Amino acid sequence: MIESPNILSPKISQSSWVVDIERASISWSNKEAKWLFSHFFEGEDLAKFIIDAALLQRLKSFVQSQPLGATLQFIWPCSTLSKERVNCIGTVISLGASNRGVSVKVQSLTVNERPVLADSFTSEWSSLDIVRCFNSLPMAVFDGKGALLDMNRSFSQRFGSVEQIEDLFVVSSAAHGIMAMLSSRELHTQEIRLSTVKGVRWQQIEVCYQAASDRVFLLAHDIQEERDHETVLYRLNNYDPLTQLPNRNLLYSQLERALVNARKRNLKFGVLSLDLDGFKVVNDTFSHRVGDELIQQVAERIKSTIPQSACLYRLGGDEFVIVQEHASGMDELVDIAQTVIKHSIKPYPVSKMEMMITASIGIACYPQHGDNIDYLLKNADAAMYRAKSISHNSYFIYEEAMADTIRAHLTLGGGLRKAIEEEQFELFYQPKIRLSDKATVGAEALIRWMHPELGMISPDQFIPLAEESGLILPLGEWVIRRACYQLKEWREQGYPAISLSVNLSGRQFMQSDLVEMVSQVLAETGVDPRYLELELTESMLMADAQQTIEKLHAFRALGLTLSIDDFGTGYSSLAYLKKFPIQTLKIDRSFVNDLGVDSDDEAIVKATIAMANSLNLKVIAEGVENHSQIEVLNGYHCEEVQGYLFARPMSHDDFSVYMNSHLMGASMLSAVH
Known part of the structure; x- marks a missing residue:
């Protein structure tokens, strides 16, 4: 039973309504307000009520100039008797997105009482x-x-x-x-x-x-x-509009109930933090529409695979949480994680593509890994970051030392902008070898972060942070500029000309002025464009095929060399591949690893090289680490290779020593002949 105002003695002081400034209307009101308006403003349907123009302008000016939560005292003018004064206080609130409104509450009513049949x-x-x-x-x-x-x-x-x-x-x-x-x-x-x-x-x-x-x-x-309005507001506040899963608000509500129940009855419950691997690339490469469709399918699959007693929540982006109350122990939580991982490797049919995306999961259990909600969620996150750092599509159970993972993540993220400003980065170089004569004909530029306190940080740790924050754009520009200056330096030192390749990220490739920026750097350094090679991934090229073709032709007009990196791992269409002005295909190391051992990988490599030859494309195999791989690649007429068998990535100074012993010797030998 809900108490409400008496028919004859309404509690006017409890009247409350919401003014939607943008629509100039009353978007919500309680029953006390309806009574108030029906008796003093001549109208029960507040949605059709016309707000006084002067008051509306005052409220609009107040909302535009004040933050959420600011309050204003004012008089709501009555439309009937001039002696009636409703004294109100308004509070600025959010009505969703950028729309704001004013929550109105009555403070007092001064009125010449009209007959109300009190008795x-x-x-x-x-x-x-x-x-x-x-x-x-x-x-x-x-x-x-x-x-x-x-x-x-x-x-x-x-x-x-x-x-x-x-x-x-x-x-x-x-x-x-x-x-x-x-x-x-x-x-x-x-x-x-x-x-x-x-x-x-x-x-x-x-x-x-x-x-x-x-x-x-x-x-x-x-x-x-x-x-209905309350139901809509409840869903907006408590459910994710994309997946219809409960959101963070309901997650905390359930965890609070679970915590009280577990303490009272000496029970256990588990929290599994789940994050998709590489989802940022999907959004940046294929558009947010495709990303949204993928998220919906992921949510449906996870929900269908976890036990009925478990609850799935979406916190935003590619972050999910699974809560299992009354857990029998850690084995039950591990079973849930393994089931989700097992099903995540199956392809998702999205936008006429077969997309694969895996998940990293962190597990925390009450009371073993935390005695309050915040600790449990934080520790499950720490375990998830550990799983992601070790290998994708895996789970990890929280351990005490994992708290350092989050601190490191935040430290690296916070220091990235400063590192770009102070140029704490350095390019390393890995040689590319021509198989026919073992000559070094090029190199790939690989970025490293030389942190003043943490030492050298690998790209796996900071590139995802740069992608998330948008700092990949200035960082990517720095890499291209530094690579061009390196080519200029080698030329001025008299080294034989070699090509230098630079990897582009998906977000960088979508940059509208990328071609203009590269052109400006080339002009600034005076480098011959044919020695600068840009490496792009398959998925990056297929995000918007027509726009990609135009951008690639613009790069070719500058004289640059273009290559597809990690070929065979993406979603490229052979029909489009013919239209892309590409000169080189790089066979991904995952296919090279088992050459001479796995016949399937040999078949893929052989077919790729044959296809490239028919399209007049050069082929480079990366990840070459032993001579048996070289024998197979030679037999299939692969032109160039790159890998630890010949040289690891080297700093500027070490690569200069390498060039003196390899390139200069090769140049002198050529001159003798």
Whole structure:
């Protein structure tokens, strides 16, 4: 039972409503406000109420100039009697997205009281007189046994033909319960679903019993829109609009209940933090629309694979949390993680592609890994980061030392911008070898972060942070500029000309002025463009094939060399591959690793090289580490290789020594012949 204002003595001070500034309307109001407006502003449907223009302008100026939570005192002018003054206080609130509104509450009402029938039910007035006095609100009169005696037009229009009070109720026993309750009290208020001419709708009913005349007076307020509005607001506040999964708000609510229950009954419950591997690349390469579709399918698959007793939440982006209450132990939580991982390796059909995306999972259990909610979530996150750093599509159980992982993540993220400004980065160089004569014909530039306190940090640790923060753009520009200056330096030192390749990230390739930036750097350094090679991934090229073709032709017009990196691991279409102005394919190391051992990998490498030859493309195999791989690649007529068998990535100084012993010697030998 919900208490509400008396029909005759409404609690005006509890009146509250919301003004939508953008739509110049009242978007929500409680039942007290509806009563207030119906008696003093002549209108129960507040959605159609016209707000005073001067007041609306004042509220609009206030909302535009003040932050959320700011308050303003003002008078809400009445539209009928000039002597009535409603003193209000307004608070700036968010109505979703960028829209703002004002939450209004009544502080006091100064008014020359109009006649309100304060004692009508104890007077000698007839039922008809009372009903007519409330003609604007649906009201009916029944005898003590529930038979209809009278009703006004509003009541008839809303409920149609009624003979007994129980005709109004969806469940007739509810009517009998209310009638029985009135025998011990004079007034009853309740929110209940009633049968109307528009179907079953929520109503706020106020039922009053007049013992002297054995009459029951029933006043009804339609609150269906209010209920619908509350439902919409509840879903907006507590559910993810993309996946329809509960969000962080409901996660904390469940965890709070689970914590209280576990402490009281000495139970366990588990928290699994789940993050998709490489989802940022999908968004940047294929667009957010494709990313959203993938997230929806991932959510559906996870939900279908976890136990019915477990709950899945989406916190945003590619972050999910699974909560398993009443967990029997760590084995049960591990089983859930293994099941999710097992099913995550299956492809997702998205936008006419077969996409694969895996997940890293961290596990924390109460009370073993934390005695409060924040610790459990933080520790599950730490375990997830450890799983992600070791290998994708894996899980990890929290350990005490993992807290350092989060601290390192935050430290690296916070220092990345400073590192770019202070140029704490350095390019390392890995040679490319021509198989026919083992000559060094090029190198790949690989970035390293030389942190002043942590030492050298590998790209695996900071590139994802750069992608997430958008700092990959200035960092990528620094790499291209530094590579061009390195080519210039080698030329000025008299080294034989070799090519230098630079990897582009998906977000960098989507940069609108990328071609102009590269052109400017080439002009600035005076480097011959044919010695600068840009490496792009398959998935990057297929994000927007037509735009990609235009951008690639613009690069070719500058004279650059273009290659597809990690070929065979993405989603490229052979039909488009013919249209891309590419000169080189790099076979991914995953296919090279088992050459001479795995016949399937040999078949893939052989087919790739044959296809490249038919398209007049050069082939480079990366990740070469032993001579048996060289024998297979030579047999298939692969032109160039790159890998630890010949040289690891080297610093500038070490690569200069390498060039002196390899390139200069080769140049002198060529001159003798």
